[in-house]
Amino acid sequence: MGRAEDGDGAVAYNYPHFDDYVADGGDLADETAFWASPQAGRRAPDFTLHGLADSSQVRLSDLWRSQPLVMEFGSFT
Amino acid sequence: MFVYTREAHPAEDVQHHDSFARKLSGAALLRDETGISRDILVDDLAGTVHRAYGMMPNMTWVIGRGGRVAYKANWTSAANVEAFLIRFLAARTNHSPATTAVMYETQQVEFRYPDRKRFSERLRRNGPRAAAEFEKAQQLWADRPSS
Numbered sequence: 001m002g003r004a005e006d007g008d009g010a011v012a013y014n015y016p017h018f019d020d021y022v023a024d025g026g027d028l029a030d031e032t033a034f035w036a037s038p039q040a041g042r043r044a045p046d047f048t049l050h051g052l053a054d055s056s057q058v059r060l061s062d063l064w065r066s067q068p069l070v071m072e073f074g075s076f077t
Numbered sequence: 078m079f080v081y082t083r084e085a086h087p088a089e090d091v092q093h094h095d096s097f098a099r100k101l102s103g104a105a106l107l108r109d110e111t112g113i114s115r116d117i118l119v120d121d122l123a124g125t126v127h128r129a130y131g132m133m134p135n136m137t138w139v140i141g142r143g144g145r146v147a148y149k150a151n152w153t154s155a156a157n158v159e160a161f162l163i164r165f166l167a168a169r170t171n172h173s174p175a176t177t178a179v180m181y182e183t184q185q186v187e188f189r190y191p192d193r194k195r196f197s198e199r200l201r202r203n204g205p206r207a208a209a210e211f212e213k214a215q216q217l218w219a220d221r222p223s224s
Contacts, residue, residue: 010123016093017206018086019213034131034151041180044140045129049080049118052104058118061144063078068165069140072079072115072153073127076107077086077199077207 078116081107082127085134086211088204097122110202139165154187 015021038044046061063069081104087093094100104119120126130138131151137158139148148161168176200207 010094013124013128014083014087014094014122016087017210019210019217022214022217030132030134031151033128034133034136034149037129037131037149038146039180040146040149040182041178042146044138044144044146045126046144047126047129049120049126050101052081052101052108052117052119058116060140064140064142064144067142068147068162069078070158070162071130071138071140072135073082073130073133073137074079074107074135074153075082075084076091076103076111077084077196077203 078118079107079113080126080130081117081119082134083124084203086200086203086207088200088207088210091203091207094122141165152187157187 015026021027044060044064046059048057048059050056051058060069060071081100083100084091084093084103091103091106092099094103100122101119104117107113108117124132130136131149133151135153137148137150137153138146139158139161141147147165148158150157168178197208200211
């Protein structure tokens with residue numbers, strides 16, 4: 001588990017313009033990243049995230065310890 | 078639960094994340110304006126969790142008890158996830174000594190029934206720039222050589 005430092009990685013990650021992101025092939029790179037991510041049967045990466053409801057620190061492995069966990073990723077749009 | 082990542086269509090009113098505080102306000106917007114009632118966990122500003130799980134804007138993963146990947150889909154299809162969960166949970170309930178779980182890889186087309194009106198409204202909510210940039214992106218996709 002771990003958390004990355006905020007820095008240039010965060011600036012590139014949080015692109016300000018969707019058309020520039022597509023023009024740069026960001027969507028294609030992300031599709032490639034998905035297929036390179038851990039396969040079914042492999043151990044899932046464990047991290048600690050910020051809980052929106054109460055600002056608690058939530059560790060993923062605590063959520064999947066005793067029951068399966070469904071994780072949907074997304075944003076406002 | 079829901080992992081809040083980065084704004085896919087940032088614009089004047091719903092901006093790209095330049096601080097964790099802004100990211101938290103985006104997550105609150107998601108909760109307050111889309112009616113998501115599941116627990117929302119917020120990734121860090123650099124997208125550490127999003128990167129580790131594969132960067133797609135709206136993907137779904139199911140992690141089995143104990144921490145092994147049971148299901149991953151590059152786009153979320155509620156029907157597809159539900160069908161898997163029914164089988165997955167049934168196998169756990171009806172487990173026999175002969176039951177085995179193996180990695181089973183399949184690719185398929187999935188069907189979307191996009192609500193264009195709602196999507197356009199959401200883009201407008203983000204700001205005028207969001208719709209214009211999406212239109213430009215559509216042209217870029219159209220111009221890409223098909224394989």
